[in-house]
Amino acid sequence: MKVMGLSQMVLVDPQCQVDAQAIALAAGASEIALNAQIYPTLEAAVADCGLVVGTSARSRTLEWPMLEPRECGEKLISEANQHSVAMVFGRERTGLTNDELQLCHYHVCVPANPEYSSLNLAMAVQLLSYEVRMAYLALQQSSQSSTLQEEYPRHQELERFYAHLEQVIMQTEFISAQQPGQVMNKLRRMFTRARPEAQEINILRGILTSVQKSISRKE
Known part of the structure; x- marks a missing residue:
């Protein structure tokens, strides 16, 4: 090293x-x-x-x-x-x-x-x-420093997003806790390939929160 x-x-x-x-x-x-x-x-x-x-x-x-x-x-x-x-x-x-x-x-x-x-x-x-x-x-x-404009989420922020996503798709019964299958693994792969920016992750979490609020109102 x-x-x-x-x-x-x-x-x-x-x-x-x-x-x-x-x-x-x-x-x-x-x-x-x-x-x-x-x-x-x-x-x-x-x-x-x-x-x-x-x-x-x-x-x-x-x-x-x-x-x-x-x-x-x-x-x-x-x-x-x-x-x-x-x-x-x-x-x-x-x-x-x-x-x-x-x-x-x-x-x-x-x-x-x-x-x-x-x-x-x-x-x-x-x-x-x-x-x-x-x-x-x-x-x-x-003599040129990289000037990436994108701000990517930290690993812990991504993990919170994945936990939130899994919670919502269980609430909507898209998957079950008993038989989750490979859905979350494939979703992880998809988002990893896309590599969303921090702001995009915030938008996605906002959508997930709105889904949860809608479910709560119906209950």
Whole structure:
């Protein structure tokens, strides 16, 4: 991380503490390990992020917006001045779960040789960190800072919207709590693909609230 100019590391429910062995392996970058923030869940870790990209080594049953490594670096750098951004890496052996990947706006997959696609966690971190570094240097060399006009909702705001949406479609009996099926997962995918702005999310929540008020009046 430090080699590529990255300094903020977040650990989610780590299985061990940052000990002397970890400091020794950090090889001159011990401050990153010592200053790592620790959260109990991924949802808590990315709550304040406006852009979250999760790493995935394989295609999933539920398709999600995908980025190439270079696109990932460019997108993270282009939005870093707007809000907090995050790259999420999974466990060494099993990666990220489907539920964890659904907390991400985009997935990124390294297009390795399908006949020998072995890539460990450290390699993946270094490769994607390199792409972030290259995107940052390109921005510096062009002397043009990104001026995105859109203000995107933070992760926790999106989660509140999804909870509100699920509540309303249960109230209207579009889905049932007993057999919700894949409706919410597919709606999440749709909104993730569309990536609505913060103002648009507020409009959608206003519509949901008006539906609830209409239901209450009829009751």
